[in-house]
Structures are given as structure tokens and as C-alpha cells.
Amino acid sequence: MVRIPERFRRFSSRRLELAAFVIAAAAATLAAGPAVAPVAQQPPPPPQARDTIIITGTAGRWALPDCAPKRPDEASQAACRTISQVLRADLRFEDLFQLVQDSLIGAIPPLNPQAPKFEDWKGIGAKYLIGVQAEATGSELTVEVRVYDVDSGQAMMQRRYAGKPDNPRSFAHQASDDIMALTQNKGVAKTRIAFVSDRDSSKERPSKELYIVDYDGFNPRRVTVNGSLNLLPAWRPDGAAIAYVSYRQGSPQLFLAKIFEAQSVANLSGEKGDGQAFSPAFSPDGKSLAFASNRAGSTDIYVAGADGSSPRRLTTTQANDTAPCFSPTGQEIAFTSDRTGTPQLWLMDADGLNVRRLSVGSGNWNDGCAWNPAKQYSEIAYTARLEAGGFDIAIIDLATRQVRQITEGRGSCEYPSWAPNGRHLVFSCQRNRRWEITIADRDGRSLQTLATGPGNNVYPDWGP
Amino acid sequence: MPFRIARLPLTLLVLASALTFGSGCGKRTPALANARPGEGGAGAEGESATQARTHQLQEGPDVRAIGNEGASGSDIPGGAFTGEGGPLADIHFELDSAALSDEARSTLEKHALWLQGQRGVRVTVEGHCDERGTVEYNLALGEQRARATRDYLVSLGVGQDRLRVVSFGKERPLATGGDESSYAQNRRAHFAVGR
Numbered sequence: 001m002v003r004i005p006e007r008f009r010r011f012s013s014r015r016l017e018l019a020a021f022v023i024a025a026a027a028a029t030l031a032a033g034p035a036v037a038p039v040a041q042q043p044p045p046p047p048q049a050r051d052t053i054i055i056t057g058t059a060g061r062w063a064l065p066d067c068a069p070k071r072p073d074e075a076s077q078a079a080c081r082t083i084s085q086v087l088r089a090d091l092r093f094e095d096l097f098q099l100v101q102d103s104l105i106g107a108i109p110p111l112n113p114q115a116p117k118f119e120d121w122k123g124i125g126a127k128y129l130i131g132v133q134a135e136a137t138g139s140e141l142t143v144e145v146r147v148y149d150v151d152s153g154q155a156m157m158q159r160r161y162a163g164k165p166d167n168p169r170s171f172a173h174q175a176s177d178d179i180m181a182l183t184q185n186k187g188v189a190k191t192r193i194a195f196v197s198d199r200d201s202s203k204e205r206p207s208k209e210l211y212i213v214d215y216d217g218f219n220p221r222r223v224t225v226n227g228s229l230n231l232l233p234a235w236r237p238d239g240a241a242i243a244y245v246s247y248r249q250g251s252p253q254l255f256l257a258k259i260f261e262a263q264s265v266a267n268l269s270g271e272k273g274d275g276q277a278f279s280p281a282f283s284p285d286g287k288s289l290a291f292a293s294n295r296a297g298s299t300d301i302y303v304a305g306a307d308g309s310s311p312r313r314l315t316t317t318q319a320n321d322t323a324p325c326f327s328p329t330g331q332e333i334a335f336t337s338d339r340t341g342t343p344q345l346w347l348m349d350a351d352g353l354n355v356r357r358l359s360v361g362s363g364n365w366n367d368g369c370a371w372n373p374a375k376q377y378s379e380i381a382y383t384a385r386l387e388a389g390g391f392d393i394a395i396i397d398l399a400t401r402q403v404r405q406i407t408e409g410r411g412s413c414e415y416p417s418w419a420p421n422g423r424h425l426v427f428s429c430q431r432n433r434r435w436e437i438t439i440a441d442r443d444g445r446s447l448q449t450l451a452t453g454p455g456n457n458v459y460p461d462w463g464p
Numbered sequence: 465m466p467f468r469i470a471r472l473p474l475t476l477l478v479l480a481s482a483l484t485f486g487s488g489c490g491k492r493t494p495a496l497a498n499a500r501p502g503e504g505g506a507g508a509e510g511e512s513a514t515q516a517r518t519h520q521l522q523e524g525p526d527v528r529a530i531g532n533e534g535a536s537g538s539d540i541p542g543g544a545f546t547g548e549g550g551p552l553a554d555i556h557f558e559l560d561s562a563a564l565s566d567e568a569r570s571t572l573e574k575h576a577l578w579l580q581g582q583r584g585v586r587v588t589v590e591g592h593c594d595e596r597g598t599v600e601y602n603l604a605l606g607e608q609r610a611r612a613t614r615d616y617l618v619s620l621g622v623g624q625d626r627l628r629v630v631s632f633g634k635e636r637p638l639a640t641g642g643d644e645s646s647y648a649q650n651r652r653a654h655f656a657v658g659r
Contacts, residue, residue, distance in 0.1 A: 208635065229635055232599065250588070251630040252603065274629045278603050292600070299604040320604035336601065343601050367598040383598050391598065414598050430595075433642055459599065 060127030063100040063150075064088060065111045070135035070142075075165070079141055080134045082168040083175075087132065089216060090176035090189040094423060095441060100126050113146055118153045126150050130179065134168075141165035145175045147182060157182055169218060186421040191215045192463045193417075193426055194223070194233035194242050195437055199455030210244055210257065212463070215419070217437075217450040223257055224264075230255075234280040235463035236306065242461075243268065243280035243289060252276045254291055254308065268308035269293060279323045282306065283330040283350075284373065290314075290324035290333060301335050303350070314352030325369040325380075326350070334358060334369040334380055343367045345382055345396075359384075359396065366394075368415050374422025377442065381406070381416040381425055393427050395442065406444035413438065417462045426450070428458040551578060552587065552655035554638075555613065556648060560597065562608035564616055568653075572613065575655065576620035588628045588656040589614045594647035595634045606631030613653040 064087065067080035091097045104124040109117070113131030121129050131146040140162055147157040159178060161171050173189035180187030192212045200222065201207045210223040210230045224230045229247040236243065236256075246255045246266075254268040254277045269277045269291055279292040290303045296313060299320045304311035315321040319339035326333055330350060337346050345359040345366045358380070359366040365385035372379045372395075384394040386405060390412030396403050407413045411431035418425055422442065429438045429449075435456040440447045552575050555568035564572070579585060591610030593602040610629035618624045638654075639646035 206636065229632075231635065247630075247632075251628075276603075276607060276631060279600050292604070294604075294607055299607060320601065320608070322604050323598075323600040336598075338601070343598070365598070365601075367601050433640075 060098070061100045061125050062091070062097045062128045062130060063105060063121055063124070063126035064091070064130045064132075065105050067132040067134055067143075068111065068113055070133050071137075073136070075136035075138075076134055079136045079143075079165065079168045079171075080132075083132060083134055083143060083172045086169045086172035086216075087130075087176055090173060090187070091179065093189075093216070094180065094185070094187070095446070096180075096183065096185060100124055113144070116148060116153075118148070118150050121150045128156075132175070134171075136165050139164070141168060141171065143168075143171045143175070145178070147179060167219075169214070173214075188215055188419045188421055188424070188462075191420060193437070193450070193460050194235060194244075194463055195428075195452065195457055195460040196231055196233065197453070197455045197457045199453055199457075201455070210242065211452070211457075212242075212259070213437075213450070213452045215462070217452055220453050223259055232278055232280065232459050233461045234282060235461055236282050237284060237286040237464060239464040242463075243282065245278045245280070252278050254278070254280050254289075256307075265307075269302070269304060269311060270308060271295060281324050281326060283326045284328055285330055288326075288330070288350075290326065292322040292324070301333070301352075303333075312352075314348065315355075323368050325371050327371050328373050328375050334371060336367045336369070345369055345380070360401070363394075365391070370416045370418050370425070372418050372422045372442075373420060374418075377422050379442075381418065381427075383414040383416065383427075390430075393425065393440070393444075404444065406440050407438075407447065410438070410447065415459050417460055419462050420464055424462075426460040426462050428460060552657060554652040554654050557609055557651040557653075559594070559647075559651065560605070562591075562605060562612045564612055568613075569616065572616050573620060576617055576622050579617070579622045579626070584659050586626045586628070586658055588630055588658070589617075590636075590654040590656060591629065591631045592636060592638070592650055592652050592654060593632075593634045594650040595637060595642075596647060597634060599633060599635075602633035603631050606633045609651075609653050 067084040069076035069080045088099070091099070108120045108124060111131055113133050116129060116131065127150055129148040129150050131148070133144045135142045141164070143161045145157065145159050145161070146155055148155055157178060159175070161174055163171070176189035177187030192214055194210060194212045196208050197211050198208050200209055205227050207227045208229050208231060209225065210233055211220055212223055213220040223242065224246070226246065226248050231245040233242045233244045240258065240260055242257045242259060244255055244257060245252045248255070249266065251274070253266065253271050256265040256268050258264065268289070271277050271293060275293060275295040277291050277293040281290045282288070283290070287306055288303050289306050289308060290301060292299050293302050298318045299322055300313055300315045301321045301324045302311045302313050314333070315335070315337070317337065317339045319337050321335055321337045323336040324333050332347055333350055334345055334347050336343050342364045343366060344357060346355060347358050348355040363384040363386045366382055368383040370381045372381070378398040379395050380398065381393060381395045383391050385391050386394065391414050392408060393406040393413050393416050394403050395406060406425065407429065410429045413427050413429040416425050416427040424439055424441050426437060426439050428435050435458045437450040437452055437457045437460050438447060439450055553571060555564070555571050557563070558565070579587065589610045591606035591608065591613070593606050597605065607629065610631055614627045614629050617627060637646070637650045638652065639649040
């Protein structure tokens with residue numbers, strides 16, 4: 001979709017595999033179909049700019065004046081409006097950029113993006129200036145983004161993005177991630193969130209299907225089309241597949257949705273008879289898959305290859321051991337066990353040894369771990385029943401064992417998952433009998449409901 | 465026990481795909497319609513679309529019907545064998561427990577008698593939970609409930625090969641209210657009857 005100038009061009013174009021979807025949907029109407037609808041290809045993460053100044057930190061105000069259409073036509077103007085709006089929202093979301101107020105920008109002459117009058121921008125307190133121009137010509141949208149250091153007048157980034165004009169939002173997302181990279185941060189503007197919804201359920205056939213949505217709640221797309229129960233999505237770290245639990249064959253089993261190929265692999269862990277498997281979680285290197293299975297009688301944690309091969313049993317108690325999650329190094333696994341009576345968080349090495357309890361004295365029910373993937377934050381988010389009644393999202397600091405509560409009074413919240421840069425969390429909350437996807441930053445200061453669409457929306461997993 | 469449709473002939477699948485082309489797209493629309501204005505599914509239909517289609521027809525999984533999964537089949541009190549649901553009433557559990565109450569045992573004893581008179585019948589024992597637990601813990605708890613129920617029926621002489629266990633956790637509540645009465649109805653083992 002987004003094309004980068006020659007020297008940066010390493011992207012494959014996005015594809016929409018509609019025909020494959022139609023087959024899937026058709027089969028679904030017959031009975032329970034091949035389960036997965038295709039999703040447009042997402043390009044790999046952008047390369048780091050090599051010819052740029054490195055900014056250490058983001059101190060200083062950023063001026064982001066409105067995008068300037070390169071042509072006066074309505075298409076260019078409309079694209080510009082969207083790009084300005086989305087780029088602002090993307091940069092604000094990370095809460096790293098202090099933006100210069102719009103009223104100040106309106107008080108000085110409009111920006112000439114290719115030759116800014118830097119004294120004007122210095123005059124309104126800007127340290128950095130982002131100039132955006134766009135041009136829509138029927139079949140192509142071209143967007144140019146320039147980032148200047150106002151004091152030196154030097155361009156820190158100059159990039160041209162070109163591609164199909166269908167989704168100008170994706171241009172802004174790409175630019176936002178490139179600007180984040182300038183500040184030595186990994187952006188999440190192009191990431192997507194997988195979740196489960198009953199929005200396409202019917203009375204005759206109550207179903208829960210898998211969907212994915214852009215991180216900002218736009219562009220929801222359905223992944224599974226099998227009319228059964230599909231739960232607990234877990235992205236493979238390469239972003240090309242999602243492991244999930246499906247009842248398509250009667251009992252809960254692990255499936256793998258290859259989202260670009262409209263294919264699914266059934267019963268990944270090879271459960272037999274009354275065996276059931278759930279709680280899929282990939283290791284950070286994508287080579288291993290942890291899950292819970294009852295194949296040996298009680299529910300225990302297993303680890304297999306990413307394709308479900310060679311499963312090994314890691315826990316051996318008669319208690320319920322469920323909900324594994326890997327540490328960022330892949331060397332440890334946190335999980336939930338009720339071996340001491342109530343569900344609590346436990347830690348073990350990835351080979352199942354060195355088991356020790358993590359959650360102590362903070363609520364009588366702790367479940368659903370999500371280990372922060374950013375190594376600088378040594379912490380685990382989880383679902384906690386801190387008071388009688390509902391559940392809240394909490395985070396435990398692994399060094400100090402201090403617990404901070406992220407949600408309070410938002411109804412019952414559960415199933416946290418981290419953004420790839422560890423700066424935000426996504427989870428689901430039930431309020432007024434309806435479940436919705438909710439996003440919070442890691443200290444719980446800002447919480448927002450992600451408007452992904454109708455129905456009950458649960459079990460989010462933040463993808464790469 | 466889910467009903468299964470045998471693998472459909474390839475030609476039938478192709479035909480059905482063609483026939484349902486319109487409705488397939490129509491079904492898709494609600495999911496996409498929620499996108500904000502200006503949000504198209506971006507990208508071009510390339511050769512990959514055709515490839516995926518061919519691949520899927522040749523190597524796609526069997527087409528299966530989804531059987532009775534939970535609350536869809538309601539019990540018919542005192543009725544004769546009627547397929548899904550059947551005459552086997554749900555049994556209920558205490559909060560966060562898979563222990564069988566005296567009442568549940570007494571119900572299961574009647575179920576066992578009935579099952580012994582219906583030799584051809586197979587039953588899927590479904591374990592269900594109320595919504596006041598986390599999703600994964602409830603999947604494990606529902607499995608414990610189904611297993612405890614199955615084990616008691618086996619101890620009463622019902623052949624284990626006639627009984628399957630499946631946990632639905634909190635995913636298929638019978639009552640959708642947020643009150644104790646709804647919760648109590650939802651903490652159950654349900655019996656899906658098939659032949």
C-alpha cells in the first residue's frame with residue numbers, strides 16, 4: 001500500500017485476497033467453512049532512517065501544521081485532512097510528543113514545507129517542525145513528510161510515500177512510525193489488534209468469531225467465518241498468523257489462522273478424544289507455542305513447536321494450570337494455577353523447572369498474565385479480583401513486587417495484552433452488560449474504549 | 465455429539481461457492497460496514513487470490529456441520545428422545561466448584577437409568593460456568609464439571625465410550641442476566657444427546 005522511495009523500498013504491496021474469502025464464506029454458509037477470511041497484506045516494519053539526526057528524547061515542542069494539498073482538487077484536500085487528523089492522533093497516542101497549539105500555528109503564515117521560515121516557527125516555541133504535503137491523482141496518492149530541527153534548520157527526515165489512494169490513514173500511520181523511529185522509539189501506529197466478537201452471531205447459530213482492527217479502532221475485518229465459537233487469539237510474532245481456540249470440531253482445540261492465505265490449520269496440538277486445548281501463546285522468537293491441555297487428566301501447561309509439533313508437558317499438578325505467557329527473553333513463563341486453592345500467578349523457567357509463586361496477598365483471584373515485551377519494563381499485567389465482585393487489570397513490578405491497579409470502577413475487566421512497545425495495554429471490560437475493547441497506558445492514567453463495532457467484543461491480542 | 469457431514473464432493477463445493485457468491489459477500493458486509501467512512505479494504509486483487517482459492521479447494525479442511533453447542537438445544541421435560549437436548553435435565557454447581565451436590569447425584573442417577581435403556585444413545589457432557597470468572601480459568605473449571613459428571617455416570621454403569629466431555633467455560637450462558645439467579649442457572653452440566 002505505502003511505497004517508500006527507491007532506497008527504502010523493501011515492501012511488498014498489500015493484497016486483498018477476495019476470491020479466497022468468497023470460497024470461505026460460501027463454505028461457511030454450507031456448514032462450517034474453512035474458517036478464515038483473508039486480510040490485506042501488511043508491509044514489514046519500516047527500515048530505520050540512516051541519514052538522519054538521532055534525537056535523544058522528545059523534549060521540546062513539535063509543530064504539526066495542517067497537511068498542504070499539492071493540488072487544489074477535492075481528492076488531494078480530502079486526503080490531506082485525513083492524514084493531518086490521523087498523524088496527530090497517532091503522535092498524541094504515544095504521549096511522547098508535546099504538540100504546539102493549533103491557535104499559535106494559525107497566527108503565523110502558512111508553512112512552505114520545502115522552505116520553511118524557521119524564525120516564524122521558533123517564534124511560536126517549536127523545536128521540531130513536521131511538514132506534510134499530499135497529492136491525489138486518481139490512481140495514486142503521494143505524501144511527502146519532512147521533519148526539521150527548527151534551531152539548525154536541518155531536515156531530520158524527508159520521505160515520500162506513494163500508493164493506492166484507498167486508505168490515506170495507512171500513510172499517516174507509516175509516517176507516525178517513522179517519526180517515532182527518529183526519537184529512538186518503536187511506533188505502534190501500524191499495529192493491529194485481534195479480538196473476538198459475537199457481532200455476527202444469530203439466534204439460530206450463536207457464534208463468536210475472530211476479527212482484527214487497526215490499533216485506533218478503524219478498519220475492522222473479520223477473520224474466521226465458521227459459525228462456531230472462536231476464542232483467545234494469539235498473534236504469531238511475524239504477524240502473518242493467529243493461533244486461537246475453536247470449537248469447530250466440537251471441543252476446544254487450537255487452530256492457526258494464516259490470515260493472508262485464508263487458511264487455517266485445525267487442531268494444532270493434536271488433541272485426541274476428550275482432549276481440549278486453549279490458552280495459546282507464542283514465544284517472542286515465534287518458535288514455540290505454549291498452551292493448556294487436559295490430555296493427561298488435569299489441565300496443564302505444554303510447550304510445543306510453533307506448528308504444534310513435539311509437545312512437552314511443563315506442569316504436572318492435579319490442579320488447573322492455564323494461561324501461560326512468555327517473558328521477553330523467552331526464558332521464563334508465567335501462568336495461572338489454583339494449586340494453592342485460588343487461581344494465582346506463578347513463574348517457571350521455560351523448561352518447566354524453578355516453579356515459584358508470583359502473586360502474593362493481592363487479591364484472591366489472579367489470572368491472564370501478559371508479560372511486558374519491552375525489556376526496560378520488567379512487569380506483568382494480569383486480571384485481578386482485588387475486591388469482591390468484578391475483575392480489574394493490574395500490573396506487578398517484577399523487581400519490587402509492587403502492584404498498581406490500572407482499572408477501577410469500569411465494570412469488570414480482563415484479558416490484558418501489551419502493545420509491541422510496551423507503552424499501552426488492551427483488554428476487555430464489561431459495562432452495562434456489554435463487553436468492549438479498552439486501551440490504557442501503562443500507568444493507567446488514560447483509558448479509552450476502542451470503538452471496534454457492535455456486539456460484545458472480548459479477548460483482545462495486540463499484534464505486531 | 466456434533467453431526468458431521470461427510471467430505472463434500474469437490475464439484476459440489478465449487479458449485480455451492482458459485483451459488484452463494486452473492487450471499488457470501490452480503491454476509492461479510494456487516495463486519496466491514498462498521499469501518500468509518502473512507503476505510504476500504506486496501507490493496508489489489510492479484511494472482512494470489514486465485515492461488516489461494518485453488519489451494520483452499522484442494523487442501524482445505526473438511527466441511528463440517530457444527531453440532532449442538534450448549535444452550536441451543538432446550539430440554540423437553542418428560543419427553544421422548546428427541547435428538548438434541550433430549551430428556552436429560554441439566555445439573556447445577558456451586559460457585560467455583562466442580563463438586564456434585566446430593567441433588568445433582570440424584571438427577572444423574574435418573575439419567576443413568578434412562579441411558580441404560582437407550583443403548584444407542586451417545587451424550588456429550590458440557591461443562592458450563594457463570595460469567596464471574598476469568599475466561600481461561602472457567603474453561604478449566606467447566607472441564608472439571610463435565611469430567612466429574614461423566615465420572616459419576618460411569619460409576620453408575622454408563623459406558624464411558626458413550627460419553628464425551630466438553631467445556632464451554634462462560635462462553636455459552638443459558639441465562640444472560642447479571643444476577644444470582646442467572647448465574648446459578650449457568651453453573652451447569654448440560655447433556656447434548658445424539659446417536
